[in-house]
Amino acid sequence: MRKLAVSRWFGGAVLALLLTGCDAPREQVTVHERSAVPDNLSQWHVVEAIDGKLSLNARVVPYDLNTALFTDYAHKLRTVWMPEGSSARYGEADFDYPVGTIISKTFYYPLGENGTVVRTDDYSGDFAGSGLDLSKVKLIETRLLVKRIDGWQALPYVWNDAQTDAVLEIAGDAKRLQLVNANGSAEAFTYVVPDSNQCAGCHADNHAQKAVRPIGPRARHLNKVFDYRDSGVQDGAQNQLLFWQQVGYLTGMPDLADVPRNVAYEDTSASLEERARSYLDINCGHCHNPSGPADTSGLMLYVAERDRRKLGVCKPPVAAGTGSGDRLFAIVPGSPDDSILNFRVESTDPGAMMPELGRSLAHEEGAELLKEWVASLPGNCS
Structure with missing residues (x-):
């Protein structure tokens, strides 16, 4: 239910942006130089707080994973953007992403009462039209991975209390939260925003090369159907990898039957x-x-x-x-x-x-x- 809900919403809302540009943020996505990284997330124009919603820009494509990394029950909004006319090259272990690619992951929670946050797999209450409803969710952080000529750069941005923008926090941050469970009980915990070195440590999954690389957007994790509702694409539902091909974000992919696929850990129809x-x-x-x-x-x-x-x-x-x-x-x-x-x-x-x-x-x-x-x-x- 959770993954179906999130894929339906993001698919319908963002494919409309992809195809028409309607309701897109006011400026185009901006790729800043490594030496001139902005202090504010909004200056990238990938995801922005506009008119009470967290909106995705034109050509910013949402995606989901078959099974995702656990992060203290946070909900996640994942996106990828590539410069006009460029695309990633398929590889079974890794995609070769073009220079200028921006991968974003926003961590947030549904809001509970009295400033608490809610532990739930239900994403359906998070949205309002073409964006996250900022009156119903608490944004925590947005992490960017930016592809440079010399490799990937990891950048953690932490959202302010007013949810108007997120600020670059190279040293990371910590948020004290109260997580309310389905039975109504609350559990206090500290949500830790990793510093840029910790981001790089996890994403450098080849110890010899010590190079930062995307972990989630790989073939076996992306190989799933994403419900692009009301998009006109196969009645709204299409395999994510085929969709990336269609919009020019992926080349060189073999037949889908030959692409590896992890299962969803909660899918009891799998072994x-x-x-x-x-x-x-x-x-x-x-x-x-x-x-x-x-x-x-x-x-x-x-x-x-x-x-x-x-x-x-x-x-x-x-x-x-x-x-x-x-x-x-x-x-x-x-x-x-x-x-x-x-x-x-x-x-x-x-x-x-x-x-x-x-x-x-x-x-x-x-x-x-x-x-x-x-x-x-x-x-x-x-």
């Missing part, structure tokens, strides 16, 4: 193995891969790994300590309570939790999925 592996891939695989920052751990959680030992089954940790929770193996088949992986995913202790950046809360639904998956694995570590 438990597929759901768990997709979840681990987006939440952990950018570090736990053969060239990632966590390569020395020997624990490989990216989706292509097939060696069960490298995946963690009966694998002892490289270093013991608080991160192991006094458990002996990353994954003990049939026993999530004895598995380091489950302990770290469920923990909120900064010295033990994984991922170690990007969250202050545990993701209950993701933790439950991984618990169910580990419990289903055959064998033992005797």
